[in-house]
Amino acid sequence: MAAPSAPIPVALLGATGAVGQRFAQLLRDHPWFRLAEVVASPRSAGLPYGAALGRPESWWLDDEPDPLAAVGRAADLVLLDSTMHLESPLVFSALGASVAGPIESRLAANGHLVVSNARSHRMDPDVPIVVPEVNPQALELVHGQPSFARGRGAIVTNPNCTTAGLALALAPLREAFGLEAVYVFTMQALSGAGRAGLAPPRLANDLVPFIAGEEEKLLVETRKIFGDPQLAVGATCTRVPVVDGHTLVVSAKLAREVAKDDVVRAFTEFTGEPQRLGLPSAPVAPVHYHHEPDAPRPSRHRDLDRGMATHVGRLRPGMILDWNFVALTHNTRRGAAGGSILLAELAVERGLVGRG
Numbered sequence: 006m007a008a009p010s011a012p013i014p015v016a017l018l019g020a021t022g023a024v025g026q027r028f029a030q031l032l033r034d035h036p037w038f039r040l041a042e043v044v045a046s047p048r049s050a051g052l053p054y055g056a057a058l059g060r061p062e063s064w065w066l067d068d069e070p071d072p073l074a075a076v077g078r079a080a081d082l083v084l085l086d087s088t089m090h091l092e093s094p095l096v097f098s099a100l101g102a103s104v105a106g107p108i109e110s111r112l113a114a115n116g117h118l119v120v121s122n123a124r125s126h127r128m129d130p131d132v133p134i135v136v137p138e139v140n141p142q143a144l145e146l147v148h149g150q151p152s153f154a155r156g157r158g159a160i161v162t163n164p165n166c167t168t169a170g171l172a173l174a175l176a177p178l179r180e181a182f183g184l185e186a187v188y189v190f191t192m193q194a195l196s197g198a199g200r201a202g203l204a205p206p207r208l209a210n211d212l213v214p215f216i217a218g219e220e221e222k223l224l225v226e227t228r229k230i231f232g233d234p235q236l237a238v239g240a241t242c243t244r245v246p247v248v249d250g251h252t253l254v255v256s257a258k259l260a261r262e263v264a265k266d267d268v269v270r271a272f273t274e275f276t277g278e279p280q281r282l283g284l285p286s287a288p289v290a291p292v293h294y295h296h297e298p299d300a301p302r303p304s305r306h307r308d309l310d311r312g313m314a315t316h317v318g319r320l321r322p323g324m325i326l327d328w329n330f331v332a333l334t335h336n337t338r339r340g341a342a343g344g345s346i347l348l349a350e351l352a353v354e355r356g357l358v359g360r361g
């Protein structure tokens with residue numbers, strides 16, 4: 006596909022948060038998008054973005070020591086509050102769900118395409134949850150949104166960070182063999198809880214065997230992404246002392262018997278529309294299969310393929326469900342900011358940006 010003739014100005018809501026900072030980092034050198042407006046709470050509005058990021062205990066990316074270097078020229082932008090008028094046709098939302106809903110609706114009504122990480126609108130019937138390699142066709146749902154039908158904007162969402170990795174790991178199996186049931190046990194990183202998870206004192210020498218609302222989100226979002234309201238999805242979600250990278254222990258029941266080589270081939274040959282279109286943020290391969298007995302591990306594998314792939318290993322037959330394996334996904338890259346940016350690239354390609 007041809008790149009846009011000039012970079013598209015984009016606005017970022019929640020720019021000071023853990024996911025917002027990852028967005029700014031990934032947008033710094035983006036070939037299609039230029040970060041033009043940054044938005045945070047009234048507590049931060051009026052400050053230059055760089056100054057807000059430089060406040061004590063305000064920088065959350067452990068893998069990037071210098072906030073100013075990370076966000077580049079965006080450091081000079083002045084933070085807006087969310088009631089202000091925005092010019093950018095494309096808006097990324099990294100707001101918490103307690104505030105995101107009405108802000109995103111207003112921006113869509115005003116003509117912006119809002120690409121959201123918040124759960125507020127995910128389960129609205131006319132709002133798609135899109136994993137670009139898995140269900141790009143779901144973008145068509147925006148035609149049912151009243152604002153879009155009036156020639157204005159729309160809301161599209163990416164899934165919760167855990168669901169993003171699960172959907173990528175299951176899609177090759179579902180596509181090749183059919184999928185009947187899945188059970189997943191998660192070991193989720195601290196950054197998945199945003200600032201609350203990253204601020205000191207951090208979890209150490211311990212785990213938390215409960216993440217509020219997470220198991221329900223895995224069920225309903227996975228069913229919506231696959232368009233299968235009957236899919237059996239069980240989950241136990243835990244928080245572990247890893248900074249970035251959600252590790253999932255998955256058991257899957259397939260619709261037919263298959264050999265291990267066929268399952269490995271399904272993972273390694275899986276590809277999608279972002280790869281066919283050559284979208285700028287597309288990983289080379291959405292799923293990487295690892296043969297080493299102790300892979301995948303967060304510290305070794307989460308950043309491979311720019312943190313945009315899901316890493317699968319430890320595939321073995323199960324006694325309860327057919328196949329067991331481990332899947333690892335970078336939660337703030339593929340599971341949040343990077344996944345949203347890839348989705349926005351697909352939306353640009355489909356002509357959904359800049360209508361209003």
Ligand SMILES: NC(=O)c1ccc[n+]([C@@H]2O[C@H](COP(=O)([O-])OP(=O)(O)OC[C@H]3O[C@@H](n4cnc5c(N)ncnc54)[C@H](OP(=O)(O)O)[C@@H]3O)[C@@H](O)[C@H]2O)c1
Pocket residue numbers: 018019020021022023024025044045046047048049050086087098099100101102104122123124164165166196197198199200201336337340341
């Ligand atoms: N962390 C992950 O791995 C992950 C993955 C997928 C999805 N998500 C979702 O992404 C969203 C952001 O998560 P996070 O972890 O980045 O949260 P976070 O670190 O708590 O950041 C929240 C952001 O929202 C801003 N904000 C708060 N109240 C506001 C208001 N009234 N108006 C405008 N801005 C306001 C904050 O600005 P101030 O700095 O001014 O307070 C901050 O920029 C959540 O919906 C979360 O569920 C997170």
